[in-house]
Amino acid sequence: MLAAALLPLLAAQSPPVKVLISVDMEGVAGLTHDDQVNPKGPDYAIGRRLMVGEANAAIRGAALGGATEVLVVDAHWSQVNLVPDELLDSVAVPREGKEVSVPVSLFTGRPKPMGMMQGIDASFSAAVFVAYHPRAGTANGVLDHTWSTESIADVVVNGKSFGECGLNAALAGEFGVPVVFLSGDRAACEEARDLLGGIETVAVKEGIGRNAARTMLPGEARRAIEAGVKRGVERRREMRPLKVEGPVRLSVRFRNAGQAFLASQVPGARLTGPEEVSAQAPTFLEAWRFFYAF
Numbered sequence: 001m002l003a004a005a006l007l008p009l010l011a012a013q014s015p016p017v018k019v020l021i022s023v024d025m026e027g028v029a030g031l032t033h034d035d036q037v038n039p040k041g042p043d044y045a046i047g048r049r050l051m052v053g054e055a056n057a058a059i060r061g062a063a064l065g066g067a068t069e070v071l072v073v074d075a076h077w078s079q080v081n082l083v084p085d086e087l088l089d090s091v092a093v094p095r096e097g098k099e100v101s102v103p104v105s106l107f108t109g110r111p112k113p114m115g116m117m118q119g120i121d122a123s124f125s126a127a128v129f130v131a132y133h134p135r136a137g138t139a140n141g142v143l144d145h146t147w148s149t150e151s152i153a154d155v156v157v158n159g160k161s162f163g164e165c166g167l168n169a170a171l172a173g174e175f176g177v178p179v180v181f182l183s184g185d186r187a188a189c190e191e192a193r194d195l196l197g198g199i200e201t202v203a204v205k206e207g208i209g210r211n212a213a214r215t216m217l218p219g220e221a222r223r224a225i226e227a228g229v230k231r232g233v234e235r236r237r238e239m240r241p242l243k244v245e246g247p248v249r250l251s252v253r254f255r256n257a258g259q260a261f262l263a264s265q266v267p268g269a270r271l272t273g274p275e276e277v278s279a280q281a282p283t284f285l286e287a288w289r290f291f292y293a294f
């Protein structure tokens with residue numbers, strides 16, 4: 001009887017709003033040099049401190065925008081950059097006349113089969129990309145690369161060049177989850193809008209070449225990210241997931257022929273140029289597994 005009496009109450013409750021925040025480092029305000037983002041670099045401690053500041057701003061923004069639960073994914077290099085006790089573990093926000101606590105959890109370390117998007121599934125309402133960088137070969141793109149500066153020159157999915165924003169947005173799209181926000185340098189924001197349409201973006205710096213930029217200072221960048229993520233999460237129903245239609249042809253152009261030869265040994269993959277390996281799969285999720293194996 002009690003359970004039956006509770007049913008209408010439960011039905012009246014708003015559904016959960018889970019938000020995944022994937023945090024990279026090259027697109028953090030103030031960072032322009034490999035020494036600041038390479039864990040072995042002399043200025044990595046600075047990069048790390050600024051990264052967690054932007055991650056916390058995004059967490060606050062997601063909670064203020066309506067998230068009921070936040071999952072943060074450490075998405076840079078070794079993927080152990082965010083020091084857990086420096087990350088907000090919950091955010092108190094006013095909601096429907098009372099204060100509620102929005103819990104936060106963290107995916108850290110690697111390898112993770114879904115990489116920078118580990119944990120994504122159809123239960124999420126929105127994905128948020130913080131401190132992303134432009135794809136390899138972008139003019140005036142601060143610290144531009146796609147996955148690995150040393151080994152990958154380009155990734156092409158069904159004829160379109162995809163950087164990390166595209167690959168990760170397509171992974172979210174496989175589960176019907178839209179990307180609602182991206183921050184990074186100006187080139188990364190342009191790349192995201194070109195691919196994803198009218199998502200919220202915050203350009204925290206503008207590159208001159210690969211290793212110099214005019215940049216927001218951290219306080220301003222964090223305020224802008226918090227406000228942008230809030231707007232993005234609020235507007236989540238307007239955003240369309242990026243759906244890559246199958247069959248999916250994925251090609252990777254490597255930096256040298258030796259790397260391509262090794263990748264071509266993955267079953268189902270073949271050399272399609274001296275430095276290029278391609279694979280075909282029925283869905284993007286399966287094509288992604290080829291990429292991860294490469």
Ligand SMILES: [Zn+2]
Pocket residue numbers: 024025026075076077
């Ligand atoms: Zn990175």
